[in-house]
Amino acid sequence: MVFLFGVIAYELGFIVESVQQGFPDCEAKRALDGSGGRWQRVRIEFEFESRNFRDHAHQPEGADLVVCWEHNWPGCPVEVLELRTAITKLQG
Numbered sequence: 001m002v003f004l005f006g007v008i009a010y011e012l013g014f015i016v017e018s019v020q021q022g023f024p025d026c027e028a029k030r031a032l033d034g035s036g037g038r039w040q041r042v043r044i045e046f047e048f049e050s051r052n053f054r055d056h057a058h059q060p061e062g063a064d065l066v067v068c069w070e071h072n073w074p075g076c077p078v079e080v081l082e083l084r085t086a087i088t089k090l091q092g
Contacts (some may be wrong), residue, residue, distance in 0.1 A: 001047050002026075004068050004083060011090055012081070025064045049073075050080050054060070 002019065007024075009016050013031040020026070026044040045063040047053050051073035053066050060077040072081040 001048060001067070001083065002067055005044075005046065008083075008087065008090065012086060015039075023058055026067075045078075050076050050082075051079065 002025070003050075006016055006019075009028065014028045018027045023045060024043040025038045025046045028042050028044055029039040030042045032038040032040050041090045042064045043062065044065045044067050045053060045058060047056070047066055047068045048070065050066050050071045052068075053076065054073060057069060063078050066076060066078050066080045067083060068080060069083050071080045071085075073080075
């Protein structure tokens with residue numbers, strides 16, 4: 001899933017700056033406008049399912065975004081990007 005995100009990150013408006021084994025898994029920049037003139041630093045945690053963020057006892061203050069394949073935690077206190085939905089939108 002990390003590799004998949006890396007392949008489509010630019011199309012989703014992200015530039016990956018670093019990936020690591022520790023929490024959070026990734027640091028990236030997200031485009032805030034279509035021109036690429038404004039960027040936001042984003043700390044990303046990769047999980048297969050969004051609820052794994054909670055199950056792994058990660059602190060919400062340590063990440064800005066959970067990138068997952070399946071978003072199955074409706075009350076997630078961190079923004080979630082579900083890759084299976086994002087891929088479908090990119091194909092359409």
